[in-house]
Amino acid sequence: MASHIVGYPRMGPKRELKFALESFWDGKSSAEDLEKVATDLRVSIWKQMADAGIKYIPSNTFSYYDQVLDTTAMLGAVPDRYSWTGGEIGFSTYFSMARGNATVPAMEMTKWFDTNYHFIVPELGPNTKFSYSSHKAVNEYKEAKALGIDTVPALVGPVSYLLLSKPAKGVEKSFSLLSLLSSILPVYKEVIAELKAAGATWIQFDEPTLVLDLDSHQLAAFSAAYTELESALSGLNVLVETYFADIPAESYKTLTSLNSVTAYGFDLIRGAKTLDLVKSAGFPSGKYLFAGVVDGRNIWADDLAASLSTLESLEAIVGKDKLVVSTSCSLMHTAVDLVNETKLDSEIKSWLAFAAQKVVEVNALAKALAGQKDEAYFAANAAAQASRRSSPRVTNEEVQKAAAALKGSDHCRATNVSARLDAQQKKLNLPVLPTTTIGSFPQTVELRRVRREYKAKKITEEEYVSAIKEEISKVVKIQEELDIDVLVHGEPERNDMVEYFGEQLSGFAFTANGWVQSYGSRCVKPPIIYGDVSRPNPMTVFWSKLAQSMTSRPMKGMLTGPVTILNWSFVRNDQPRFETCYQIALAIKKEVEDLEAGGIQVIQIDEAALREGLPLRKAEHAFYLDWAVHSFRITNCGVQDTTQIHTHMCYSNFNDIIHSIINMDADVITIENSRSDEKLLSVFREGVVYGAGIGPGVYDIHSPRIPSTEEIADRINKMLAVLDTNILWVNPDCGLKTRKYTEVKPALTNMVSAAKLIRTQL
Numbered sequence: 001m002a003s004h005i006v007g008y009p010r011m012g013p014k015r016e017l018k019f020a021l022e023s024f025w026d027g028k029s030s031a032e033d034l035e036k037v038a039t040d041l042r043v044s045i046w047k048q049m050a051d052a053g054i055k056y057i058p059s060n061t062f063s064y065y066d067q068v069l070d071t072t073a074m075l076g077a078v079p080d081r082y083s084w085t086g087g088e089i090g091f092s093t094y095f096s097m098a099r100g101n102a103t104v105p106a107m108e109m110t111k112w113f114d115t116n117y118h119f120i121v122p123e124l125g126p127n128t129k130f131s132y133s134s135h136k137a138v139n140e141y142k143e144a145k146a147l148g149i150d151t152v153p154a155l156v157g158p159v160s161y162l163l164l165s166k167p168a169k170g171v172e173k174s175f176s177l178l179s180l181l182s183s184i185l186p187v188y189k190e191v192i193a194e195l196k197a198a199g200a201t202w203i204q205f206d207e208p209t210l211v212l213d214l215d216s217h218q219l220a221a222f223s224a225a226y227t228e229l230e231s232a233l234s235g236l237n238v239l240v241e242t243y244f245a246d247i248p249a250e251s252y253k254t255l256t257s258l259n260s261v262t263a264y265g266f267d268l269i270r271g272a273k274t275l276d277l278v279k280s281a282g283f284p285s286g287k288y289l290f291a292g293v294v295d296g297r298n299i300w301a302d303d304l305a306a307s308l309s310t311l312e313s314l315e316a317i318v319g320k321d322k323l324v325v326s327t328s329c330s331l332m333h334t335a336v337d338l339v340n341e342t343k344l345d346s347e348i349k350s351w352l353a354f355a356a357q358k359v360v361e362v363n364a365l366a367k368a369l370a371g372q373k374d375e376a377y378f379a380a381n382a383a384a385q386a387s388r389r390s391s392p393r394v395t396n397e398e399v400q401k402a403a404a405a406l407k408g409s410d411h412c413r414a415t416n417v418s419a420r421l422d423a424q425q426k427k428l429n430l431p432v433l434p435t436t437t438i439g440s441f442p443q444t445v446e447l448r449r450v451r452r453e454y455k456a457k458k459i460t461e462e463e464y465v466s467a468i469k470e471e472i473s474k475v476v477k478i479q480e481e482l483d484i485d486v487l488v489h490g491e492p493e494r495n496d497m498v499e500y501f502g503e504q505l506s507g508f509a510f511t512a513n514g515w516v517q518s519y520g521s522r523c524v525k526p527p528i529i530y531g532d533v534s535r536p537n538p539m540t541v542f543w544s545k546l547a548q549s550m551t552s553r554p555m556k557g558m559l560t561g562p563v564t565i566l567n568w569s570f571v572r573n574d575q576p577r578f579e580t581c582y583q584i585a586l587a588i589k590k591e592v593e594d595l596e597a598g599g600i601q602v603i604q605i606d607e608a609a610l611r612e613g614l615p616l617r618k619a620e621h622a623f624y625l626d627w628a629v630h631s632f633r634i635t636n637c638g639v640q641d642t643t644q645i646h647t648h649m650c651y652s653n654f655n656d657i658i659h660s661i662i663n664m665d666a667d668v669i670t671i672e673n674s675r676s677d678e679k680l681l682s683v684f685r686e687g688v689v690y691g692a693g694i695g696p697g698v699y700d701i702h703s704p705r706i707p708s709t710e711e712i713a714d715r716i717n718k719m720l721a722v723l724d725t726n727i728l729w730v731n732p733d734c735g736l737k738t739r740k741y742t743e744v745k746p747a748l749t750n751m752v753s754a755a756k757l758i759r760t761q762l
């Protein structure tokens with residue numbers, strides 16, 4: 001019985017690659033230094049898998065930045081603006097595409113399916129020339145081979161590559177990306193030929209787009225591509241790997257009828273229906289099924305007994321020698337190695353498995369199927385599963401009951417939004433085009449030091465409170481001087497908008513090194529929600545009241561919403577996501593009510609990640625949006641009409657979810673807008689119907705550039721062309737945390753001047 005791993009984290013157990021990349025980009029180390037770190041990481045990962053007993057070990061799953069960009073390099077599809085003149089693509093062109101350079105901006109980055117990983121979007125057009133320009137896949141194969149490890153080289157499949165691309169600027173609307181298939185396949189053929197010549201016997205094509213809603217034209221492209229590659233692939237075992245959802249029946253039919261493909265990888269964690277499909281639709285005889293039973297997207301130890309029984313039922317269908325135990329997707333979406341979590345308490349630790357541990361689980365399952373079950377290992381796993389099920393730290397009856405009572409019922413504010421806004425205006429007395437900011441102010445080195453020292457108990461609580469208090473008073477003063485209408489306290493006490501709340505809620509645990517790559521060298525460290533969530537004490541009330549006491553202007557209370565907390569955490573897998581979300585919503589509701597009781601009249605509940613949780617397939621959107629919106633409403637359904645609820649979202653393309661946004665029924669919505677004005681217009685029109693306040697960001701905070709008053713005024717005027725004067729708010733795109741005061745002060749000065757200028761023209 002064989003075992004396989006779809007892919008492995010590249011960053012290293014202590015983010016070695018991150019530091020090597022950043023030092024190289026800063027000019028502090030050489031290309032050789034970077035290559036050395038990368039080689040060491042690859043070698044240690046291969047050895048680790050080989051030592052664990054994994055039969056099909058992947059190569060080419062390492063990347064200096066991103067696997068889709070690697071494919072762009074392989075195909076030589078470098079956009080013209082990088083002035084690449086051919087030859088093997090080196091660091092300079094590669095990192096220019098990823099990050100831009102002094103003269104040319106980077107390529108666009110977008111989310112990899114519904115993960116928090118971002119890939120570099122290929123820009124293709126009818127004139128794009130393709131040529132084999134990065135031998136990385138072959139080089140990595142040979143590198144492993146030299147160590148005596150025969151790997152399965154992994155490539156992003158040709159159809160997924162094209163379906164994830166976008167038409168380059170200026171390309172005709174009628175252009176079809178899939179029409180490039182016949183232009184990229186010759187390069188794939190060259191790569192395949194070289195891999196064969198180097199001794200490869202297997203090849204893996206990642207085709208995750210196969211789990212999406214595809215039309216018949218797109219499915220036909222899969223058949224065409226793998227038929228065209230058939231002779232090139234002959235003699236190789238070909239694995240087509242899918243992941244992140246179950247595979248639709250039509251796609252399953254197409255995929256399993258391809259002659260050139262000899263093995264299929266399915267995600268059996270997110271794709272629970274795939275198992276039934278394989279059972280009902282049958283499986284082609286003589287082909288391999290790579291069963292993704294070990295979760296690549298989460299940090300929980302596998303329930304080995306349950307997986308074993310799944311595998312046994314598959315074995316009866318596909319045959320003993322054709323079933324391969326695998327991970328649900330690449331392990332790059334989970335943390336690297338539990339060994340480094342020395343501070344995590346041992347009970348919780350026994351419930352977890354990071355990438356390194358998952359490799360061992362996969363192998364243990366394969367051995368068990370082959371009749372060599374490691375009884376002690378399985379017994380320890382069963383004991384840990386049982387302890388997780390029965391631990392009083394996981395279950396809180398009261399919370400369970402309260403959350404269960406929410407289902408089926410609706411939660412909404414008593415009065416409609418227009419009436420509420422009138423009531424609020426009587427109290428707040430704001431000018432037209434009120435100005436505000438999204439929450440955070442620049443986080444200085446000094447501020448980070450204070451937080452760090454307090455955490456390490458190097459300074460006392462009094463010292464900490466007085467330092468933060470001083471910072472808040474500075475931020476309040478700046479805003480008063482700028483003459484901003486609705487103030488914020490600046491969030492100086494917060495490291496991260498989810499972690500800050502997670503640390504104060506029960507049911508959350510934190511790792512020291514549980515990093516997951518987000519993009520390039522950037523990693524995030526999601527909290528782990530392991531138990532029922534409750535709020536033992538108020539979390540933000542002290543700081544918000546303190547800030548409000550410093551000014552007569554309204555001070556916004558600042559909270560992170562339940563859906564965002566959920567979507568940016570590792571979530572429990574022993575209850576549905578919505579149940580966990582309702583629990584968080586109830587905890588935030590208490591906080592909202594305490595803020596209101598504490599005299600805070602405006603409360604912002606950020607839902608930066610609401611859209612991120614949208615399921616990959618349309619049929620599942622409605623259900624998700626329903627409970628996500630419901631969760632948000634739970635948090636503030638109980639406040640008085642005069643309490644103004646804001647929400648903020650870090651995106652603007654919600655044309656397709658606008659009705660859900662309206663259903664959230666916030667009083668004011670601030671959104672990111674700096675990059676896509678035109679697209680927003682239709683949304684705005686709906687906003688007019690809705691009647692709530694809307695603050696589309698008037699300038700981009702992701703750039704150090706300082707926008708002029710005229711420029712901002714121009715933007716506001718454009719918005720006023722479609723929006724009622726009395727619903728428009730004036731604010732930046734997002735929080736100012738990553739900016740410097742030297743940028744923030746002049747930018748906000750211009751923003752306020754622009755608002756004032758336009759007020760005089762109304």
Ligand code: GLN
Nearest residue numbers: 438439440608650735736
């Ligand atoms: N209130 C948060 C801040 O300003 C919002 C950030 C976000 O939405 N990503 O930092």
Ligand code: ZN
Nearest residue numbers: 649650734735
């Ligand atoms: Zn934002």
